[in-house]
Amino acid sequence: MSTAFIALQDVDEARPLVEAAEKDNDGLQLEHHPAMVRMVRDKEIVIRRETVEEITGRDWEPQDIHLVLISVGGNIDEGDDYFRVYWNN
């Protein structure tokens, strides 16, 4: 099993991203550490622009994730409408 992860700062701006990830990734696990929330899932995690915008009612660019991103485990794929971390195995 290859575990992908995204670690975000535990701040207000990151909460809609976590909520969106929970909606779009079945079986996503959340680990709460001091000042940090780590999202963990087998193989792949995706954060979709549409889901984040539905939650916040505001525009969101996937590149905005840089403001709250701490670390990732996996390869990165970023487009206009999503931010994805994945393993190929």
Next chain:
Amino acid sequence: MARMTLKERYHHMTRLGWQPTYQPMEKVYPQATYEGIKVRNWDDWEDPFRMTMEAYWKYQGEKERKLYAIMDSFAQNNGHLNLSDARYVNALKLFLQGVTPLEYQAHRGFARQARQFPGEGASVACHMQSLDELRHTQTQIHTLSHYNKYFDGFHDFTRWHDRVWYLSVPKSFFDDASTAGPFEFIVSVGFSFEFVLTNLLFVPFMSGAAYNGDMSTVTFGFSAQSDESRHMTLGLQAVKFMLEQHEDNVPIVQQWIDKWLWRGYRVLSLVAAMQDYMLPESPMSWKEAWEIYFEENGGALFQDLERYGIRMPDYAPICAAEKDHLSHQVWGILYNHTAAAAFHTWVPDERKMDWLSAKYPDTFDKYYRPRLEYWRELEQKGERYYSQTLPLICQTCQIPMGFTEVANGDPMQVAYRSTEYNGDRYHFCSDPCQAIFEREPEKFVHAWLPPQQIFQGNCGGASLEDVLKWYNIQPGDNLDYAGSPDEQRWLEWKGLAAAREAAE
């Protein structure tokens, strides 16, 4: 006009190079081929983040504003008084002395590689990383300058980095990387350190800072770490690019990965000690962090790289065996040699020992607790032990001999290896450090080894006093935490000094 997509913007904003006509390519990029890496087409390079300079300035500016607001607020509110304990500050000293100068070296290194890589995508990504690393240097110095007003051990960190024995461990690591070619440099720093190991430094340590009330360090740490995710991606992308360009690159890259993961792992043994012993409140042990970030995450990475013919380094079982021992052994080394260090060490209290025992059930009570209790006994008799001799250190990683034959089933026997080269004998802490030397002996015979340099008379004199003067380690910077000016001030600030005197 329709808005360009992220991919289109990335291509327009990064493919800005041209074919030189006045000079041949090999003269413009003289370092691009000598390492043996074959590149068919630099245009295959793509940054998965598709970061362009315009977006880069926007995001970095925003991160800086947030960080400086918190730093101001921390200073205005005397944030250092809210720490869990003043012992914690020693982790920051070690960070400023050992890590911050590496950020600066990385800044210089990536600027150099940005110039040397003929591909524009790689060059732009290296430029951004070079700027990031300079930002990290600055924000770390700014943040920690607050501590310099109240604690010892911060005032001359650049000199210490260049001269003091334990700092030759991180310094020699980066000197080794900086004197390699551009492709090896990016495997050493971009891939091995950033992708595989940096999580071990920043993530648990910064989460630990939050746990110990150090809001300003959390913020610079996570602000830096958000750049790291871009750096990790660059490192991984660089390795995949080399592997995809030509099959002849595979054994070269494998050899670099083997070398640099071990070099990085040995440097991080200082972090292991810092995490398990210097943080009064620890959210996670070194072993737990190793299991998540190396074994689980690194394991998935190497499975991904299998398709290219890359395998996990052969010595991974040594690391697996050492995870139960590493932090305890390094703390022992630091404890013994604190007379010549610009931070304090101590024997952990009972509560901390119980935590270590719970986190290391197979090793702590059996091997390390009795030793700490013995040292405590000596202290109580007024005979705090400080080593009076200079240690034998490893020619490759420059750590004093203190690691044991854990992987060979004998945790009580210090591991010694040696080899002869051109009539001289060289000493090592482990098989991988010896193997690294034997691949490039001409490089490592030049290592600047602190004990040898002291014996040769290059460090101010022969006595400890002379060497400390040459280091500019002043009274109060060194020795045990107990009885230090740091401790005295802390007790006064917290209103504990009078109570303690009464108790005594």
